[in-house]
Amino acid sequence: MKQTHLQELVMPWFESMPDATLISALTATAIGVGSLLIIYMFTRRLLLPGIQKVVTRLSPERIGALTPMLNKLNRRFAGILCCVLYLATFDYVYPVHDVAALVLKTVGQVALIIYGGFILSSVVSIAGGIYNQLDFARDIPIQGLIQVVKLITFMVCAILIVSILLEKSPTYILSGFGAIAAVTLLVFKDTILGFVASIQIAANRLVTYGDWIQVDSYGADGEVIDLGLNTVKVRNWDNTITTIPTYMLVAGSFKNWRGMQESGGRRIKRSLNIDMNSIRLVDDVFREQINAAIPLHDYIKVTALPDPVTNLGLFRRYAEGYLKQHEKINRDLTLMVRELQPINHGLPIEFYCFSEDKRWISYEHLQAEIMDHLLAVLPIFALRPYQSVTGQLTASEPQIGLKPSIKVTNPPREKA
Numbered sequence: 229m230k231q232t233h234l235q236e237l238v239m240p241w242f243e244s245m246p247d248a249t250l251i252s253a254l255t256a257t258a259i260g261v262g263s264l265l266i267i268y269m270f271t272r273r274l275l276l277p278g279i280q281k282v283v284t285r286l287s288p289e290r291i292g293a294l295t296p297m298l299n300k301l302n303r304r305f306a307g308i309l310c311c312v313l314y315l316a317t318f319d320y321v322y323p324v325h326d327v328a329a330l331v332l333k334t335v336g337q338v339a340l341i342i343y344g345g346f347i348l349s350s351v352v353s354i355a356g357g358i359y360n361q362l363d364f365a366r367d368i369p370i371q372g373l374i375q376v377v378k379l380i381t382f383m384v385c386a387i388l389i390v391s392i393l394l395e396k397s398p399t400y401i402l403s404g405f406g407a408i409a410a411v412t413l414l415v416f417k418d419t420i421l422g423f424v425a426s427i428q429i430a431a432n433r434l435v436t437y438g439d440w441i442q443v444d445s446y447g448a449d450g451e452v453i454d455l456g457l458n459t460v461k462v463r464n465w466d467n468t469i470t471t472i473p474t475y476m477l478v479a480g481s482f483k484n485w486r487g488m489q490e491s492g493g494r495r496i497k498r499s500l501n502i503d504m505n506s507i508r509l510v511d512d513v514f515r516e517q518i519n520a521a522i523p524l525h526d527y528i529k530v531t532a533l534p535d536p537v538t539n540l541g542l543f544r545r546y547a548e549g550y551l552k553q554h555e556k557i558n559r560d561l562t563l564m565v566r567e568l569q570p571i572n573h574g575l576p577i578e579f580y581c582f583s584e585d586k587r588w589i590s591y592e593h594l595q596a597e598i599m600d601h602l603l604a605v606l607p608i609f610a611l612r613p614y615q616s617v618t619g620q621l622t623a624s625e626p627q628i629g630l631k632p633s634i635k636v637t638n639p640p641r642e643k644a
Contacts, residue, residue: 232256233320253323260321264310271309276302294357301350308343311336338389345385349378369436372426372474375457379419421475422458428478435460435477440485446472448482465588493558493582494591498599500606501574501614502540508610509536518542521608527553543609544577547602551581556594558582574614 231239231249235256242248242255280298284291291298315336324332356374359365391398413420429435435452441462442449450464460472488494510518518524524542527549534541548565551557561582568576579602583594606613 232323234259235323257322260314260317264314267313268306268310272303272306276305290358290361293361294354297350297354297357301347301354304343304346304350308340308347311340311343315340334392337392341385341388341392345381348381352377352381366436366438368430368433369455370430371455372423372457373430376423376426379457418458418473418475422456422473425475425478426455426457429455429474435484436486440489442483442485443470443472443476443480445480446470446476448472489586491561493561493584494586496579496581496583496591496595496598498595499568499576499578500599500602501571501576502606503612503614504570504575506610506612507538507540507575510539510542511536514539514610515542518608522546522605539609539611540575540577543606543611546605546609547577547579550601551579551598554598556584558584573616 231253235252238255238259239248239252242251245251280295280302284295315333318329318333318336322329322332352374356370359370387398387401391401394401435441435455437452437455439452440450441452443462448462448464448470450462450470452460453463453469454461456474458474460474460477462470462472464470515524524546528542528545533545544565544567548563551563551565552559557563558581563581566578566580568578570576579598583591585591585594603613
């Protein structure tokens with residue numbers, strides 16, 4: 229065992245003791261290890277946190293949001309500093325045999341590479357955190373690119389570690405990758421596809437954090453909470469989480485509701501099926517009766533009505549005027565009431581407009597209020613909604629106009 233410089237310095241302390249060489253070697257080793265621990269704790273607990281506090285004061289909100297990542301960087305920086313000091317002072321501090329010295333140096337070099345990879349990963353994470361604080365970061369997420377950089381970093385670290393353990397040049401390790409290229413592509417197929425998809429998503433602004441997307445093939449219908457290299461996480465409206473491969477957003481189709489959220493309103497497209505047997509021509513008397521219940525002139529330009537006019541025509545014009553005067557409907561967007569193709573379930577009347585309030589609950593309440601009101605005024609126009617019935621049903625009398633010509637009842641059973 230070769231004596232080191234530190235062992236020679238402490239040797240005079242133990243000359244009068246038996247086994248002075250062994251004791252001095254252990255003392256030198258203890259001093260070296262203790263010094264590294266002191267340096268680590270000083271750097272980790274005092275020096276770097278002090279610098280971090282000073283920097284945080286420059287911008288408490290922005291830099292303060294990066295505190296968890298900065299703490300992790302501090303810990304890793306203190307570790308790599310100890311690795312560098314350990315390798316730089318090994319020959320002067322630690323008196324060990326040549327074989328043990330080779331093993332311990334190799335361990336120190338491997339630890340140095342690992343800490344270096346972790347530091348670079350922390351730096352990339354901090355850069356991503358700073359980017360996410362920018363105004364346009366929400367529209368152009370780079371989480372996939374950050375994960376690719378981290379993946380490449382750890383692949384390079386793995387190659388360097390293998391080259392150190394085998395005592396071969398890294399180029400020798402890389403030359404062997406050509407023989408297993410097919411296997412590598414197979415193993416990292418999803419990662420490669422995800423990387424390409426991440427670039428396309430970021431470049432075309434297809435999806436970003438907080439978007440409401442709907443992917444029927446995966447049962448996803450909710451808000452995007454994570455855009456990763458391999459997967460996209462969607463929190464559904466029932467608070468379940470669906471994971472979608474990133475490349476499927478490019479290879480397949482999905483619905484993004486961002487356009488609706490950024491527009492002036494959310495579309496309402498509902499319809500009522502009218503019983504065609506209840507459609508009638510109306511005369512002046514019937515029109516006056518309707519006016520007594522509903523002031524038509526507030527919703528319809530009576531002078532613009534055709535002559536003759538049907539009760540359904542009056543209802544359509546009333547419904548359109550009602551929607552135009554509704555305070556929660558955006559009148560700057562398309563608004564109409566139209567007839568669709570008659571079907572065996574009646575004549576569909578479609579109401580097409582846009583709600584100013586795009587929040588889900590308010591939107592559903594508004595739809596229900598509109599449909600409730602229009603259903604309630606149908607009897608005033610002597611119209612009946614069509615519905616398939618079972619069991620016993622007696623059609624209710626309309627409030628104004630002609631009485632219904634059909635009453636549906638179950639026939640009495642014959643006596644046995």
